[in-house]
Amino acid sequence: MSDTVKGKFSGTTGTVSRRSVLMAGAGIGVTLATPAIWRGARADSGLTVTCWGGKYRDGIDTIFAKPFTEETGIPVTLIDNADLAKMKAQIDSGNVEWDVFDSVGPQIMSGSKQGLWEKVDESIVDRSDLAAPGGDDNVGTYLFGGGIAWDTNRFPDGKHPVDFKGLWDVDAFPGSRGLRPRVSENLEMALIADGVAPHDLYPLDVERAFAKMDEIKPAVKTWIEATPQTVTLVANGEIDFSYSYISRIRPAQLDGSTLNISMMQTLNSLEYLAVAKGTKNREAAMRYIAFCLRPDRQAAFAEKLYFTPNSMAGLEAASPEAREYMPDMTNPNNAILDDAWWADNYTDLQNRFTEWLLL
Amino acid sequence: MLTHKSTFLLLLPLTAIVAVFFLYPLGLIVFNSVNDGEWTLRGYEALFNSRLIAIVLQNTFEIAIGATLISLALGYPIAMHLARQTPKRRALYMIMVMLPFWTSILVKSFALAIILGENGLINDFLGLFFGPDFFIPMMFNRVGVFVGMVNYLLPFMILPILTSLMSQDPALRKAAEIMGAGPTRIFLTITLPLSLTGVMAGVLMNVVLSLGMYITPALLGGRKDVMMANLIDFYTRKTLDWQLASAIAVSLLVISVILAAFLQRSRGRGAAL
Numbered sequence: 001m002s003d004t005v006k007g008k009f010s011g012t013t014g015t016v017s018r019r020s021v022l023m024a025g026a027g028i029g030v031t032l033a034t035p036a037i038w039r040g041a042r043a044d045s046g047l048t049v050t051c052w053g054g055k056y057r058d059g060i061d062t063i064f065a066k067p068f069t070e071e072t073g074i075p076v077t078l079i080d081n082a083d084l085a086k087m088k089a090q091i092d093s094g095n096v097e098w099d100v101f102d103s104v105g106p107q108i109m110s111g112s113k114q115g116l117w118e119k120v121d122e123s124i125v126d127r128s129d130l131a132a133p134g135g136d137d138n139v140g141t142y143l144f145g146g147g148i149a150w151d152t153n154r155f156p157d158g159k160h161p162v163d164f165k166g167l168w169d170v171d172a173f174p175g176s177r178g179l180r181p182r183v184s185e186n187l188e189m190a191l192i193a194d195g196v197a198p199h200d201l202y203p204l205d206v207e208r209a210f211a212k213m214d215e216i217k218p219a220v221k222t223w224i225e226a227t228p229q230t231v232t233l234v235a236n237g238e239i240d241f242s243y244s245y246i247s248r249i250r251p252a253q254l255d256g257s258t259l260n261i262s263m264m265q266t267l268n269s270l271e272y273l274a275v276a277k278g279t280k281n282r283e284a285a286m287r288y289i290a291f292c293l294r295p296d297r298q299a300a301f302a303e304k305l306y307f308t309p310n311s312m313a314g315l316e317a318a319s320p321e322a323r324e325y326m327p328d329m330t331n332p333n334n335a336i337l338d339d340a341w342w343a344d345n346y347t348d349l350q351n352r353f354t355e356w357l358l359l
Numbered sequence: 360m361l362t363h364k365s366t367f368l369l370l371l372p373l374t375a376i377v378a379v380f381f382l383y384p385l386g387l388i389v390f391n392s393v394n395d396g397e398w399t400l401r402g403y404e405a406l407f408n409s410r411l412i413a414i415v416l417q418n419t420f421e422i423a424i425g426a427t428l429i430s431l432a433l434g435y436p437i438a439m440h441l442a443r444q445t446p447k448r449r450a451l452y453m454i455m456v457m458l459p460f461w462t463s464i465l466v467k468s469f470a471l472a473i474i475l476g477e478n479g480l481i482n483d484f485l486g487l488f489f490g491p492d493f494f495i496p497m498m499f500n501r502v503g504v505f506v507g508m509v510n511y512l513l514p515f516m517i518l519p520i521l522t523s524l525m526s527q528d529p530a531l532r533k534a535a536e537i538m539g540a541g542p543t544r545i546f547l548t549i550t551l552p553l554s555l556t557g558v559m560a561g562v563l564m565n566v567v568l569s570l571g572m573y574i575t576p577a578l579l580g581g582r583k584d585v586m587m588a589n590l591i592d593f594y595t596r597k598t599l600d601w602q603l604a605s606a607i608a609v610s611l612l613v614i615s616v617i618l619a620a621f622l623q624r625s626r627g628r629g630a631a632l
Contacts, residue, residue, distance in 0.1 A: 084597075085595050085599065220582075222499040222581065225578060226577070237476075237477070238478065354593075355410060358411070358582070358583050358585060359414075
């Protein structure tokens with residue numbers, strides 16, 4: 001074999017050939033040894049944004065990612081069910097693959113505490129129109145509302161609770177309860193049930209909240225770990241009243257389910273976007289966030305996935321039918337979770353809550 | 360016959376893979392558990408001082424050992440039955456044993472909810488005899504956890520026991536029969552002792568697997584059925600406290616290794632019987 005090659009490329013060409021082979025070999029070695037070259041190549045391939053998969057991904061793709069690419073020429077790759085631990089590992093190792101991280105308050109705030117996010121570039125991202133703007137290194141994009149869900153077949157009007165006071169009132173509304181095994185949302189519900197006004201919740205009176213949680217504990221049949229179960233357990237009659245989400249109940253209704261969720265009192269949590277520290281695409285990432293905040297995009301996305309736009313102009317732009325399922329933040333019965341407060345208290349209180357559950 | 364040197368060479372690739380993809384990350388976890396920028400035992404201090412972790416650890420062992428014992432009680436007769444079939448039939452039955460093994464644990468947990476629930480298949484059926492208000496609570500408690508876990512663990516118990524049963528020389532049993540031993544005596548003096556290697560392997564695999572389980576207890580268990588793995592997940596992904604998560608993981612690993620060593624020893628004694 002080597003003889004044939006020698007024969008074909010004899011003389012001077014032989015030397016050139018051998019050198020180029022060596023060069024190529026060295027090139028491969030260098031490429032393998034330095035991931036920096038990989039990263040350099042990747043920067044040209046566009047922006048990578050995380051999301052939650054399924055219908056959520058479809059919504060992000062058609063309403064944010066594709067129109068953004070059309071307008072700017074920057075392609076967007078979506079990553080399903082990204083987790084914060086992997087994001088941290090990427091940033092710690094200096095090998096950032098995901099540019100924009102899309103997640104809920106506790107995760108974004110944990111990341112913020114560990115310095116995982118770039119500061120928001122206010123010259124690109126205009127937050128003047130947002131109901132809840134977010135922090136220095138994160139931007140609130142939409143709100144998702146949670147509240148009391150029940151099956152209208154088994155519980156006609158008047159037989160089910162519509163607010164948290166009613167949820168705690170086991171005598172007035174007998175039936176099994178299903179709550180989530182996480183401390184946030186539960187403490188807020190407990191305090192509201194105990195008479196605290198939703199806009200006066202923070203800082204939370206933790207002792208009072210746990211005392212109130214003691215009252216409902218015997219009525220809670222299960223602490224629902226997986227979000228889809230907040231719907232299925234009510235649907236198959238295992239649980240009478242669950243704490244569920246508008247974005248879960250509304251699609252089920254449209255598919256013919258008899259479940260309903262109370263719009264009289266809701267807890268609303270923010271979803272955030274944050275830009276990974278050390279990304280090669282900082283500016284494009286900021287532009288993507290600014291794009292997601294446009295009122296027409298905000299309205300379209302929230303309508304498709306049954307969320308509430310964070311942009312006030314976006315809320316105005318939504319259709320009247322859709323707005324029926326967008327909690328009104330000016331209604332004093334509704335509360336918005338304070339992620340900044342939770343950022344300082346989440347770990348300790350979740351530990352206490354898990355221990356409380358076990359005893 | 361392989362020489363010592365060629366055995367070493369043949370093992371080299373596997374050793375390299377284990378070193379790079381198992382020992383190195385494992386070393387990192389151990390390192391993480393005592394270092395977060397500086398050397399500290401904060402993770403282990405938190406671990407030993409936490410009542411939460413003490414309760415969860417006890418839970419984890421109760422659940423793991425309970426599930427393993429149930430799995431053994433159910434798995435052994437199944438393995439014996441399988442060992443007595445013709446090869447063709449056995450292949451068919453093996454598929455039935457392996458089916459739960461091939462199904463996603465998440466799907467199975469949701470499906471079991473439909474079977475075990477208050478308005479599930481079993482309670483609906485019982486309601487026909489005892490009235491519509493009658494039901495046995497089988498979900499959101501230990502029963503649900505055990506059913507879900509044993510369903511997953513069974514193949515890992517049956518396969519090693521089956522292997523050791525099949526490798527027994529049938530002439531031994533025949534000889535015992537000729538000498539006048541009844542079926543119970545044959546089982547107790549020949550079949551059972553000779554299958555202990557398989558039993559120990561199955562028990563070991565079951566315990567180790569169930570120590571790390573958490574989706575099934577989370578979906579089918581009650582509020583008290585929290586496993587160690589839930590806590591590791593919580594500290595790793597939700598609060599990013601990798602030091603404490605690593606400390607818990609290392610402790611769990613050490614406990615598993617001790618348990619494995621213990622079982623290994625008793626297996627050695629069992630074989631000597």
